[in-house]
Amino acid sequence: MLASGILGYSPETLARIVEGGAGAVVTKSIGLKPRMGYANPTVVEASCGLINAMGLPNPGIHEFVDELRETKKALSVPVIVSVYGYSEGEYAEVAQKAVEAGADAVELNVSCPHVKETGSEIGQNPQVLRDVVRAVKAAVKKPVIVKLSPNVTDIVEIAEAAEKAGADALTMINTVRAMSIDAETAVPVLGNRVGGLSGPAIKPIALRCVYSVYESARVPLIGVGGISGWRDAVEFLLAGASAVQIGTAVATKGPRVFRDVARGIDAYLKRKEFKSVNDVVGLSHHR
Numbered sequence: 001m002l003a004s005g006i007l008g009y010s011p012e013t014l015a016r017i018v019e020g021g022a023g024a025v026v027t028k029s030i031g032l033k034p035r036m037g038y039a040n041p042t043v044v045e046a047s048c049g050l051i052n053a054m055g056l057p058n059p060g061i062h063e064f065v066d067e068l069r070e071t072k073k074a075l076s077v078p079v080i081v082s083v084y085g086y087s088e089g090e091y092a093e094v095a096q097k098a099v100e101a102g103a104d105a106v107e108l109n110v111s112c113p114h115v116k117e118t119g120s121e122i123g124q125n126p127q128v129l130r131d132v133v134r135a136v137k138a139a140v141k142k143p144v145i146v147k148l149s150p151n152v153t154d155i156v157e158i159a160e161a162a163e164k165a166g167a168d169a170l171t172m173i174n175t176v177r178a179m180s181i182d183a184e185t186a187v188p189v190l191g192n193r194v195g196g197l198s199g200p201a202i203k204p205i206a207l208r209c210v211y212s213v214y215e216s217a218r219v220p221l222i223g224v225g226g227i228s229g230w231r232d233a234v235e236f237l238l239a240g241a242s243a244v245q246i247g248t249a250v251a252t253k254g255p256r257v258f259r260d261v262a263r264g265i266d267a268y269l270k271r272k273e274f275k276s277v278n279d280v281v282g283l284s285h286h287r
């Protein structure tokens with residue numbers, strides 16, 4: 001799947017991702033009201049990835065529903081709408097509007113590391129997270145996926161809270177809190193100063209999160225963080241993910257990264273004589 005936030009919402013852009021071989025797309029996070037996002041620069045290159053602090057720029061769900069209907073018409077794969085809010089009621093309202101406009105599932109962004117009073121401020125607190133997930137579950141009939149933050153002391157406790165509240169699947173991970181400073185000017189580079197690190201640098205962190213949560217989780221896990229080739233994706237499957245998302249590597253490798261990864265997984269399964277991808281999900285726990 002395409003990870004949230006990498007290529008926005010437009011039907012044309014998302015169609016290119018599907019042509020590249022993605023099995024589903026996740027939209028950029030959408031809230032109840034329009035939001036400008038942060039001043040530039042919003043993205044900076046790091047040694048093994050990107051640091052971004054976009055600030056959740058989005059047109060708001062009321063503007064977005066028409067585009068979502070177009071996207072649904074144009075795409076042959078499931079469209080998952082990423083939702084954020086400042087309260088349980090907001091999450092529920094945005095999710096409901098998204099589903100009414102055709103979303104096949106919603107992914108709750110309770111893990112954005114750089115916007116106050118939403119994102120990881122919700123996903124760091126098991127009680128608050130539980131209330132948000134319950135409210136959304138009561139509001140929609142489609143699957144509710146909860147996207148977790150690595151910026152917590154114990155991700156297993158947070159995952160359990162989401163699952164108990166009714167989450168149908170968990171996505172791990174959102175970006176890791178990070179920053180960049182220019183040595184010449186002494187100025188923090190990002191407009192917001194602090195942002196989130198993505199790309200190959202965070203893959204070992206994401207793998208550890210999936211591996212740890214898999215031990216007690218009873219819902220499917222979706223792995224994301226630093227996947228840029230089939231071998232990365234296979235590592236996530238072995239850790240316990242039953243699907244993966246790709247974000248930063250779309251920027252570096254283009255949309256064809258999805259087909260390359262899918263073909264590589266197929267070739268791996270054949271070479272190792274596995275009958276199905278299900279045979280490798282969580283396999284590293286038994287080794």
Ligand SMILES: Cc1cc2nc3c(=O)[nH]c(=O)nc-3n(C[C@H](O)[C@H](O)[C@H](O)COP(=O)(O)O)c2cc1C
Pocket residue numbers: 003004005006028029043050052054056082109112147173174175197198199200202224225226227245246247248249
């Ligand atoms: C520029 C950029 C924007 C992002 N925007 C969002 C967003 O709106 N909502 C969200 O849940 N995650 C967002 N993310 C996080 C990604 O979906 C993903 O969890 C993270 O980048 C790790 O995957 P990757 O290493 O494959 O990029 C964003 C990441 C980047 C790089």
